[in-house]
Amino acid sequence: MINVFRKGWRPAAVLLLLFILWELSVNLAEVPAWLLPPPTDIIHEAVFGWDGFRPHLQSTVLLSLRGFAIGTFIGLLTAVILHLLPFIRESVYPLLILSQNVPIIVLAPLLVVWFGFGILPKLIVITLVCFFPITVAALDGFRQTPADLRHYMLMAGARRGQLFWKLELPHSLPSLFSGLKISATYSVMGAVISEWLGAKAGIGVYMTLASSSFRTDRVFVAILAIMLLSLLLFGGILLSERLLIKWKSRESGRK
Amino acid sequence: MIQLSVNSLSKSFDSIQVLSSLSFHVNKGEFVSVIGPSGSGKSTIFNLIGGMLLPDEGSIMLGEAEISGKRGSISYMPQTPSLMPWRTILQNVLLGQEIMGKTEPETARKMLQKAGLGGYENAFPHELSGGMKQRTAFIRALLSPQPIILLDEPFSALDELTRHDMQKWLLDIWNEHKPTILFVTHNIEEAIYLSDRILILGSKPAKVVQEYTVPFARPRMEEIFLDEKFLECKRSIHHALKELSFKSD
Numbered sequence A: 001m002i003n004v005f006r007k008g009w010r011p012a013a014v015l016l017l018l019f020i021l022w023e024l025s026v027n028l029a030e031v032p033a034w035l036l037p038p039p040t041d042i043i044h045e046a047v048f049g050w051d052g053f054r055p056h057l058q059s060t061v062l063l064s065l066r067g068f069a070i071g072t073f074i075g076l077l078t079a080v081i082l083h084l085l086p087f088i089r090e091s092v093y094p095l096l097i098l099s100q101n102v103p104i105i106v107l108a109p110l111l112v113v114w115f116g117f118g119i120l121p122k123l124i125v126i127t128l129v130c131f132f133p134i135t136v137a138a139l140d141g142f143r144q145t146p147a148d149l150r151h152y153m154l155m156a157g158a159r160r161g162q163l164f165w166k167l168e169l170p171h172s173l174p175s176l177f178s179g180l181k182i183s184a185t186y187s188v189m190g191a192v193i194s195e196w197l198g199a200k201a202g203i204g205v206y207m208t209l210a211s212s213s214f215r216t217d218r219v220f221v222a223i224l225a226i227m228l229l230s231l232l233l234f235g236g237i238l239l240s241e242r243l244l245i246k247w248k249s250r251e252s253g254r255k
Numbered sequence B: 001m002i003q004l005s006v007n008s009l010s011k012s013f014d015s016i017q018v019l020s021s022l023s024f025h026v027n028k029g030e031f032v033s034v035i036g037p038s039g040s041g042k043s044t045i046f047n048l049i050g051g052m053l054l055p056d057e058g059s060i061m062l063g064e065a066e067i068s069g070k071r072g073s074i075s076y077m078p079q080t081p082s083l084m085p086w087r088t089i090l091q092n093v094l095l096g097q098e099i100m101g102k103t104e105p106e107t108a109r110k111m112l113q114k115a116g117l118g119g120y121e122n123a124f125p126h127e128l129s130g131g132m133k134q135r136t137a138f139i140r141a142l143l144s145p146q147p148i149i150l151l152d153e154p155f156s157a158l159d160e161l162t163r164h165d166m167q168k169w170l171l172d173i174w175n176e177h178k179p180t181i182l183f184v185t186h187n188i189e190e191a192i193y194l195s196d197r198i199l200i201l202g203s204k205p206a207k208v209v210q211e212y213t214v215p216f217a218r219p220r221m222e223e224i225f226l227d228e229k230f231l232e233c234k235r236s237i238h239h240a241l242k243e244l245s246f247k248s249d
C-alpha cells in the first residue's frame, strides 16, 4: 500500500497540474461550457447529478461484468479446444485472426437487426471483443512450456491429460492474466458501444443523451466513469492474480 | 538378477549413425556409470530407454518386459532440476508418483527431512539453491515407483564444492535404499567414487569399448580419493578415453 503511494504520487501530481491548467485556461479564454466545461463544473455535475447517473452506471457495470464473464469462459474454451485438437487449430485459427479485423462498430448494427434490442446482441458484442485476447494469451501459455519440463513429464510417463493439467495449464496462468487484463478494459468499452445502439439505461445511453443536449459536462462525467470502471476491473484482476500466482509474485518481489 | 538389459541397440538420425549394436546390462541394486565424450550419444541412450525414441534395431528389456517406445517405465532425473516453479517442494517431489497414480506424502516428508530440506516443504523452487534443487529432483526420482533410476549428468551444472557434497549425499542415499541406478557423467572421479561398474563409451557410432569394475568395497569413505588404487583407476579410464579421442581424430 505504501508502495502505491510512493509510485503513484508523480502521475497524480501531473494530473492535478493538468486540471489546474485546464481550469485556468478555460476561465481566461472564456470558453463556453457546452464546448469545454472546466473541471470544477464536471465535479459539480458528478456530485449533484449522481442520483440521475447511478441507474445508468449500475446497468453498465452489470452488463460489462456479465459480458466479461461470458467472454472469458468462451475465450478459455476456445483456447483449450484449439490447443488439444491441432487439426481444428490449423483450420480455425487463421479465420479467428481474420474475424478480429471486422470492426465491432460495423458489426453491432447488424447484430441489432438479427437479435433486436434486448440484452443478447449486447452480450455478443462484449463477448466478441473480450474473448480474443484471452484465447491468444492462453494458447501462448499452453504452447510455450519449457522444453526441459515437458521432457521430464514425458519421460515420467505423463499422458496427454496429465501434460495439460499438470504442466500446460499452470504454466499458462501468468500469460492468461495478461489477456484477462486487456479483456477487462475491452469489456467496458464493448458495453458502452453496445448501449449506443439502443438501450433503456447505461453509460452509453447517458452519453448519447448528454451530447445531443450539449451537456458536455455530463459527457465528461461519463468518460470519467468509464475510466474508473476499467481501472477498478483491472485492479480486481491484478488482485486475483496476486492471490492465485503466489510463486510468481514472490519471485518478482525478491528482485 | 538383471534389472535392465540393452541388446544390440542401433539408432541413426537422418544418415548419421549415433548408436551401433550397443549392448550392456544393469543388475538389480547396482550403480552403473556411463562415461564418454560429448556428443557420443549418452542422452540418446536415455531417450531410447525412456521411450522417447524408437530404436532402429535391438531391444530394451526391463526385467522380463520389452520397454522400447514405452514411456514411464523408468524413473528419470535430468541435467537441469526441471522442477515446476508453481509447485511447492513437497508437491514437486510427489510429481513422479502422481503421474503413475499413488502418492505417499509422509514418505516424501521424511525423505526431504533427511536430505536437509526439512522446513522447505512449502517453499517454491526459486527459493532454493542449485544444490537443493538437485536434491529435490533426485528425491522426486527416488520416490517414483519405477524399478530403475536414470540420471543424466545431474551434477554438471554445480560448482566443485557443491558437486562434492552432492556426491557424498548421493552415496549415503544409495547405501540406505540400494536403488538400481544408471548414471551418465563426464567426470571420471565421480564415476569411480559412486559406481560399481563403469561403461566407457566410444563415439560415432557409440558402443561400449571398455567395461571397468570399480575395486572399492562399500560403504565408501571420502579417503579413497587419496588411495593409490584410486589414482590407478583414474589413470586407466583416462587412458581409455584418450585413446578414443585419438582414434576419432
Ligand SMILES: Nc1ncnc2c1ncn2[C@@H]1O[C@H](COP(=O)(O)OP(=O)(O)OP(=O)(O)O)[C@@H](O)[C@H]1O
Residues within 6 Å of the ligand: B013, B014, B018, B037, B038, B039, B040, B041, B042, B043, B044, B045
Ligand atoms: N533428435 C535428434 N535429431 C537429430 N540428431 C540428434 C538428435 N538427438 C541427438 N542427436 C545427435 O546425436 C548425437 C548424440 O547426441 P547426445 O545428446 O545423445 O550426446 P551426449 O553423449 O548426451 O552428449 P553430451 O555429453 O554433450 O550431453 C549428437 O551428434 C546429436 O547431434
Ligand SMILES: [Mg+2]
Residues within 6 Å of the ligand: B042, B043, B044, B152
Ligand atoms: Mg547429453
